[in-house]
Each structure stands twice: as C-alpha cells, then as structure tokens.
Amino acid sequence: xSRSAHTAAQSTKDRLIHxxxxxxxRRGYAGVGIAEILNAAGAPKGSxxxxxxxxxxxxxxxxxxxxSDGMLKLMAVSFDGAATVDxxxxxxxxxxxxxxxxxxxWDSCPVESALSDGPxxxxxxxxxxxxxxxxIAEVALYSEQLGDDPDTARARSERFFMLLQGAWTLARARxxxxxxxxxxxxxxxxx
Amino acid sequence: xSRSAHTAAQSTKDRLIHxxxxxxxRRGYAGVGIAEILNAAGAPKGSxxxxxxxxxxxxxxxxxxxxSDGMLKLMAVSFDGAATVDxxxxxxxxxxxxxxxxxxxWDSCPVESALSDGPxxxxxxxxxxxxxxxxIAEVALYSEQLGDDPDTARARSERFFMLLQGAWTLARARxxxxxxxxxxxxxxxxx
DNA sequence: ACAGGATTAGACCGATTGGTCCAGTGTGGT
DNA sequence: ACCACACTGGACCAATCGGTCTAATCCTGT
Numbered sequence: 001x002s003r004s005a006h007t008a009a010q011s012t013k014d015r016l017i018h019x020x021x022x023x024x025x026r027r028g029y030a031g032v033g034i035a036e037i038l039n040a041a042g043a044p045k046g047s048x049x050x051x052x053x054x055x056x057x058x059x060x061x062x063x064x065x066x067x068s069d070g071m072l073k074l075m076a077v078s079f080d081g082a083a084t085v086d087x088x089x090x091x092x093x094x095x096x097x098x099x100x101x102x103x104x105x106w107d108s109c110p111v112e113s114a115l116s117d118g119p120x121x122x123x124x125x126x127x128x129x130x131x132x133x134x135x136i137a138e139v140a141l142y143s144e145q146l147g148d149d150p151d152t153a154r155a156r157s158e159r160f161f162m163l164l165q166g167a168w169t170l171a172r173a174r175x176x177x178x179x180x181x182x183x184x185x186x187x188x189x190x191x
Numbered sequence: 192x193s194r195s196a197h198t199a200a201q202s203t204k205d206r207l208i209h210x211x212x213x214x215x216x217r218r219g220y221a222g223v224g225i226a227e228i229l230n231a232a233g234a235p236k237g238s239x240x241x242x243x244x245x246x247x248x249x250x251x252x253x254x255x256x257x258x259s260d261g262m263l264k265l266m267a268v269s270f271d272g273a274a275t276v277d278x279x280x281x282x283x284x285x286x287x288x289x290x291x292x293x294x295x296x297w298d299s300c301p302v303e304s305a306l307s308d309g310p311x312x313x314x315x316x317x318x319x320x321x322x323x324x325x326x327i328a329e330v331a332l333y334s335e336q337l338g339d340d341p342d343t344a345r346a347r348s349e350r351f352f353m354l355l356q357g358a359w360t361l362a363r364a365r366x367x368x369x370x371x372x373x374x375x376x377x378x379x380x381x382x
Numbered sequence: 383a384c385a386g387g388a389t390t391a392g393a394c395c396g397a398t399t400g401g402t403c404c405a406g407t408g409t410g411g412t
Numbered sequence: 413a414c415c416a417c418a419c420t421g422g423a424c425c426a427a428t429c430g431g432t433c434t435a436a437t438c439c440t441g442t
Contacts (some may be wrong), residue, residue, distance in 0.1 A: 045402095133364075160362060161357060238390055
C-alpha cells in the first residue's frame with residue numbers, strides 16, 4: 001500500500017489521532033501507552049514524533065480538537081432545520097446516545113479524557129476550558145437564532161451542558177444510555 | 192514516633208487512603224504511581240501490600256468508598272435542619288464549592304477519578320454505579336422527608352446529581368467555583 | 383518474659399513507559 | 413536525472429511501572 005493510497009483513505013496523522021482518541025476515551029490519557037496507540041494506528045514510532053514533535057502531549061491536544069470539532073458538527077446537524085431549541089436538543093441527545101452505545105457504553109467525553117487527566121500543564125487546562133466554552137457558545141447561538149434573547153440563550157445552553165455532562169457520567173456508571181435519551185424531558189423544565 | 196502514636200492520629204492504612212485519594216483526584220488512577228503514593232503517605236511498600244493485598248486496585252476501591260462516605264456525610268450535614276430541599280441543596284453546593292477551592296480547583300470527583308479510569312475491570316464499574324446510586328438515593332430520601340412524593344423526590348435527586356457532575360466539570364474547566372455556587376438557582380427550576 | 387501474629391522496611395524483579403536517533407524509503411520539483 | 417525533503421521503520425535508552433519476597437521489628441495476649 002503506497003503512501004498516497006494511505007493519504008487518500010486516511011493519512012497516518014489522522015489514523016494516529018483516531019486511534020489515540022478511541023483509546024484515550026476508554027482509558028484516559030495516562031492509561032494508554034504510546035506503543036498501544038502506535039499498534040492500533042499501524043504506525044511506527046518515527047511517524048508519531050514526526051507529525052507530533054512533542055509526542056503524546058501534542059497528540060492528546062490534537063485528539064481533543066478533533067473530537068470537539070466532531071461535537072460541533074453533531075450540534076450543527078441536530079439544530080439544522082429544528083423548529084425549536086427543544087427539537088435540536090432532543091435530536092442531539094439521541095445522536096449522542098447512539099454514539100454512547102456504539103462505543104461500548106464505557107467511553108468518556110473525548111475532550112475530557114484527553115485533557116483533564118493529562119499532565120497538569122496550563123496549556124491542557126486552558127484548552128479544555130476553551131473547547132467547552134465553544135460548545136456552550138454554539139448551543140447558545142442556535143438558541144438565539146430560534147428566538148431566545150441572549151441572556152436566556154446563554155443560561156439555557158450552560159444548563160444543558162451541565163446536564164449533558166452529568167447524564168453522560170451517569171450513563172457510564174449505569175452502563176445504559178437511557179438517561180441520555182430521557183435528558184430532553186429533564187432539560188425541558190423552564191428556567 | 193511509635194506506631195501507636197501513628198495509630199492514634201492516623202493509621203498507616205488511613206494515610207495510604209488519604210494520600211492516594213488526593214493524588215488520584217488530581218491526576219487520575221493511571222496517572223499516579225505507587226511510589227508517589229507511598230512517598231506522600233510516608234509508608235514503605237510492604238505496608239501497602241499488607242493492607243491492600245491486590246495493591247493499587249484495592250487501594251483505589253478503598254479511596255472511592257472513603258470518598259463516597261465523605262460525600263454522604265456532607266449531604267447529611269447539609270440537609271440536617273434544612274427547611275426545604277432547596278435549602279439543603281444550597282448548603283451542599285456551597286460546601287462543595289469550598290472543597291473545590293481548597294483542592295486548587297483542579298481536583299475531579301474523587302469517586303470517578305479512582306474508578307472510572309482504572310482498569311477496565313467489572314468490579315470497578317459496578318462499584319462506580321453503586322456509589323453514585325447511593326448518592327442519588329440519599330438526596331432522594333432527604334427530599335421525601337421534606338415532603339416530596341417518592342417519584343418527584345427521585346427525579347429531583349437524579350437531576351440534581353447530573354447538574355452537580357456537570358457543574359463540577361465546568362468549574363474545573365473554568366478554574367472557578369462560581370458555577371457551583373450558582374447551581375442552586377439553576378436547580379430551582381420546577382420539574 | 384516470651385510467643386506469635388501484625389506490620390514495616392526495602393532490595394529486587396521483569397515489563398513497560400515516553401522519548402531519541404538515525405538510516406532508509408518514497409515523492410515531487412526542477 | 414537528480415536533489416531536497418517529508419515520511420517511515422525500528423533499534424535503543426534511562427526511568428519508572430506495579431508487584432514479589434524476605435528480614436527485621438513492633439505490639440499484644442498470656
């Protein structure tokens with residue numbers, strides 16, 4: 001298999017990010033060894049340190065960015081054509097529940113797993129905050145577009161984010177996506 | 192310092208649990224080495240494997256149980272003499288916010304940090320679910336005692352738990368306990 | 383005083399960790 | 413054709429990992 005064929009399907013860099021994200025989600029940053037990531041991605045060590053000069057840390061930041069982008073896309077799809085904020089949230093929760101089940105019900109938040117138990121680096125922490133604020137801002141934006149005034153939109157989005165994080169945690173503890181599927185009802189309560 | 196003096200103040204076993212809990216909370220199960228825990232607790236290796244025959248895994252389970260007990264006690268204190276569920280929740284959130292600040296604003300949930308990124312052991316996962324359900328049941332109980340009917344109490348408790356988990360996560364990302372302090376207002380919304 | 387279990391102390395182990403380094407390989411520009 | 417560069421392959425490294433094992437020591441009950 002030539003490199004260009006690889007590139008066409010999935011570059012080595014992408015394969016590293018995807019494999020690392022999978023593993024981090026399952027066992028956290030510190031719980032996964034470089035060797036395991038390399039093996040899962042089918043790449044040698046040289047490639048990792050070529051694409052990510054700072055090794056594991058750079059790779060973790062990249063997986064977090066990639067996963068966050070995926071979440072933003074999921075939000076966009078969910079709110080696309082949604083008549084109300086509630087509709088968008090409901091669709092999003094259902095999609096996330098499916099994702100949860102597909103991952104074997106033990107995956108944690110891909111952003112948190114890569115960043116929050118990483119080195120107690122300032123860069124990691126700031127990135128975590130930045131990505132989360134991005135999610136909140138995104139839902140708040142959709143909420144505004146659907147008629148909420150800015151303050152309400154922001155408060156609603158923030159509350160939804162908290163409920164979602166908590167629901168995911170509970171779903172993991174229970175090994176069941178039920179709570180994620182029922183989340184829209186809970187979030188429906190007025191502010 | 193004799194052992195009995197140690198025992199009076201804090202047994203070696205307890206020192207191990209406290210030190211491990213501190214470290215796990217900060218960097219997660221996989222992120223902390225045995226040597227570091229031993230050093231923090233001022234104990235040699237022999238003691239660890241005497242008190243916890245299965246080593247790190249047993250220790251992690253013990254820290255989770257201990258931390259969960261602490262949370263239950265915090266709930267008991269918060270709801271003791273509370274006139275309404277809202278009062279209890281408000282006190283609890285303020286106490287947790289203080290705890291958050293004391294820990295340097297980067298500690299994660301002590302139960303989750305010890306169990307969720309540990310070995311993908313069934314024992315660990317079931318324990319995590321068990322402890323969380325205990326928290327939810329506890330708040331539901333207080334809620335019932337303060338007049339809610341059982342179904343409402345349970346739903347309220349579960350929603351509060353989710354909000355709390357999410358709020359803690361957000362507080363960590365923001366390096367600020369503000370969201371924990373404002374949580375009662377958010378939780379105040381009717382079901 | 384003494385026996386015997388509980389506890390501590392730490393040397394030691396093989397495996398694995400993240401990381402470095404360099405020789406090779408393939409590719410695109412000229 | 414040739415060069416320059418991006419990329420790959422993997423040997424190698426010191427440090428650390430979790431864990432085992434055996435003496436020494438401490439404390440308690442008699």
